[in-house]
Amino acid sequence: MSTRSGLDDRSSFLPDSKTIEILHVEDDRSFADLVSTFLEREHEAFSVHTETDPREALAALRGDETAYDCVVSDYDMPGLNGLELLERVRRERPNLPFVLFTGKGSEEIASEAITAGVTDYLQKSGGTEQYRVLANRIRNAVERYWAERYMNRGLEAIETARDGISILSEDGHVEYANTACAEVLGYDREDLIGRHWETFYRDDDVEEVYDVLLPEARESRWRGPTTFIRRDDEPVEVDHTLSYTDDGSLICTLSRSNADGAVSRDLSAKERAMDEAPIGIVLTDPRADDNPIVYANEEFGDLTGYDRSEVIGRNCRFLQGERTDEERIDRIRSAIDAEEPVTVELRNYRKDGTEFWNRLRIAPIYDEDDDLYRFVGFQDDVTERKRREDRLRSNSAHLEALFTDSPDMIAVHDADGVIRNANRRLCEELGYTEAELVGRTVWDLDPTVDPKEARSFWAGLPTNEPRRFEGELERRDGSTFPIEIHLIRMDIDGEDRFVAIDRDITEQRARESELLERNERLDRFASVVSHDLRNPLTVAEGRIELLREEHESEHVEEIDDALDRMRGLIEDLLVLAQDGEDALDVSRVELADLTRTCWDAIETGDATLRIETDRTVRADREQLRQLLENLVVNAVEHGGDDVTVTIGDTETGFYVADDGSGLPATDADVFEAGYSTVEGGTGFGLHIVENVVETHDWEVTAENGPAGGARFEISTSAGE
Structure with a gap:
């Protein structure tokens, strides 16, 4: 569900000085503190507030002390689970980013999360890399949230502005006009669309517009008083501002002059918000034939390779190609016909013909009369994630080939410990049929497994990084035998799975037991040699030195040599006793x-x-x-x-x-x-x-x- 695996070097929509307020809901306080530490280390803008009780988290969201930009929540919590919390958050904050960061991973939970409208879904894993991934997911989600919020605010501000605002095409025809603009000029909004600006000027003023106003507007901005001709042929005096966008569109604002000649502030928040957004954005006009694009931001051009001038007026289907999935296209068409939002991942084509995977989200926009006015499309490049998924599926195919005839016992289970598949060798060794094993849990077969500890271990296991440990298997007749387990977490056909490769180590355990008994005997022997012999030898060597100082005797040197030989014997005996005690390094x-x-x-x-x-x-x-x-x-x-x-x-x-x-x-x-x-x-x-x-x-x-x-x-x- 991620839209990007990380941040790139392009300018972010998030202002550097703005704090990103994160509400983290996690019932394990020690883990929550760890997450907070890593997140705030990853991005200085992050401020993490933790709640261990989901109900307290809801209360914090309702409070007015902090305006949270994102919720990060565990799934398995007392009182409310993560999806129940999501449902309640969506009632009050329908667009607030919500990331499910959970150790309880399964396709059922992921499916429910998507249906419930979760922004992103990430399983907990081992190592510190998971916190970096989580930080990037949060930042990307907040970027999109702020971009959409600012864009919507910009659109709403334009629609409700007291100033008249219109957008004209490069050749001077009206493409958009708000209600205030229509009222100033005495037209219905629909009648304004498509008219050339010359319609609203006196003939004597048109030349000045071409020679003075438009050139100045292209340089920077033109502002001044203008007399327009209303539809009823009556003149109207307005304060007038003209400016061009990068794609050649002309932004026109009109306001009736007040008594002191002050001019209302022009508003271009919509253009800035959408142009600077870190995702591709297009607006289409469903009222025109073939629902053409009427706006495309810079990121859309970077994503597709097309200039804005090449896409305005075209239907978005020009991105489709030979391998674009028709079933997904049908989903888009159905949603547009029903005026409903839709999200699909689509294989599209750039201008140079290269393929890319596009995560496309489309939503309808309505005017003040609740009539459909525009469709907005948000587009993200998810090609790399798709490639990773393809590689994992390829690995799964190779695993399947080895699975059936492997001499090792192999079981495949999910994150809840339920066995989904078992090979022939495992069935034969345990005395079950495959149908009898599938559906059982890991702890049904291995009596040494604690369900709670196992689930926690699996949740933290990184993908494609094998782990080795030992366990036990119980046969149908109740007998058990020790096993060495090689466990690897994999994505198999889009499902989170754990492949356990088991080997019988009964003989190895017997050898280890024999070696352990031998080493225990050697330990006892070494202890006697080291302590019980070294100590009196040290005393004897000390006494010889004292004796040598007090008496001259040929026997002293003989005794000293004998003591040296005894020390050499002790050292060699210790070496022999310790050989083989430790594993070879x-x-x-x-x-x-x-x-x-x-x-x-x-x-x-x-x-x-x-x-x-x-x-x-x-x-x-x-x-x-x-x-x-x-x-x-x-x-x-x-x-x-x-x-x-x-x-x-x-x-x-x-x-x-x-x-x-x-x-x-x-x-x-x-x-x-x-x-x-x-x-x-x-x-x-x-x-x-x-x-x-x-x-x-x-x-x-x-x-x-x-x-x-x-x-x-x-x-x-x-x-x-």
């Missing part, structure tokens, strides 16, 4: 940079690092750091003070090698926990390497290199 890691970081963090003495790789691997950076540090430490400890450690590429991953003495000739598994050939070593370093490899689904081998030294190759291709 996988990202792309540059091996060279991480290896340099590890090298700088450990004691390497006179050893040398050689980097021969620029490879990037997908890994958990922290765990990969543990792997590299332990391989470097292993090389330095076993290779000697001047060892060179090299990291380079293999076809399937990378290697870490040294030029030391190499691995011992033994059948022992170097990755086994506790294995070490260095005195004082914990034996857990390479075991940690193996754990990291297994966690990533990689592979590791250990062997002596062709030129001596140990070489560890890690194949990452399986994990990538």
Whole structure:
């Protein structure tokens, strides 16, 4: 129902200095405060007044303290819902913009809202973008409201003005005259239309009009006394003003001079209001043949590509073309014949032949005798919205193709949780036919769903942005099983729908339960290691320092070395206990940079690092750091003070090698926990390497290199 998705750079009909007073009706105070904050941030001109009770909102509208320019209302509220509030507002303020901003979205509500005359309809969604959209919808609605109000005021002012006002065509024939003008000249209004201005002048004065009055009027404006000849051939003295509009029309005002020669103020509010309006406006004359256009504003020209001179005198059907819907044209004709307002969205054509979608609103205008006088047409370009709707329909068609034969369970439900469609896989898994599932609610099938919370969640879900969460499904026999749900909100054939793609995760849950139990055991173990061993070790290390200060003994250093080895064991045990406890945080890691970081963090003495790789691997950076540090430490400890450690590429991953003495000739598994050939070593370093490899689904081998030294190759291709 939106007429524009946002504001453009063209001059707005809204004066910059004028405050836009908004009445927001929302029973949730915290949400209402949030909306007010965002709206007033979006536009400085906005002033938002909030009512949490719809009845209080009605009282505020009736009060005379604030003249509200727009109402924004929720739908689901105590006392009165949004549509009931709209109905009551329309009784007293039939043209006041009313935007239904609701989390309760359905085609029934939207249809009722349109029928009830809502100005715009917007569903609440997640994120802050919804407030920007709402702000633009409000501003556009108020612009149209003010434009129409000012135009109507201008027309009414012209019709009821004491001054005579007439509009003449470029060639000088009367196209419009108000009652006062007709009375001054002694004609019926109908008799004035079509007459040339020369009819009302004395012959001797006509030349002066051509030579003086009209040229001055074209320059700016001409004003002065004039003697006209009435229909009864009697002269009448008037104060006379002439001015031209952009399209060449001549505006003529007449007023009888008062005693002091003062001239009544001329009135051109109608022209200004319509010319500056941000929407296309045309006036047509139903009393003339073929209901021709007698006025078109500048925005209409921008919208269609036609100059005003090209449209005056033509019926609006010149915008129609090959693909214009005849059924919608028939609706327009029927409304015009019945002198009733009508709103349609029509495929029209610009002057250059390009198509555009036009939201056209037509309304009749009556004169003081309640006779049909004009039709006014308001026109908006809604092409972009139509294109978005077409794209959504195309997406829906692809979804339909995947729906039937998908191996996943799929259900489609509406904003109230009612299932509208279910695929074969879901029916088979739950033991129902499709007919038995359709019409049930989501919480009928998933006992974990709370209806109120679910509706709130769906209302805030943005369109075409998938969400993932877990739930449960209950079979016909009462048994349940866990599921992973991928939910996406879509427009399917113009209807707000939620597509839930479900997968059975029973086996995954079993693995997670087993892993959870294992991790709990590791947690308990880590707690013992961390607290119960570290604390007494810290005490022992402190006492050794005191003992070293008081006594010289060869045993002190031996005890200190043993304590260092115990601390190393504790640190390695904690690493092993924590491996696999947290989910992998996988990202792309540059091996060279991480290896340099590890090298700088450990004691390497006179050893040398050689980097021969620029490879990037997908890994958990922290765990990969543990792997590299332990391989470097292993090389330095076993290779000697001047060892060179090299990291380079293999076809399937990378290697870490040294030029030391190499691995011992033994059948022992170097990755086994506790294995070490260095005195004082914990034996857990390479075991940690193996754990990291297994966690990533990689592979590791250990062997002596062709030129001596140990070489560890890690194949990452399986994990990538």
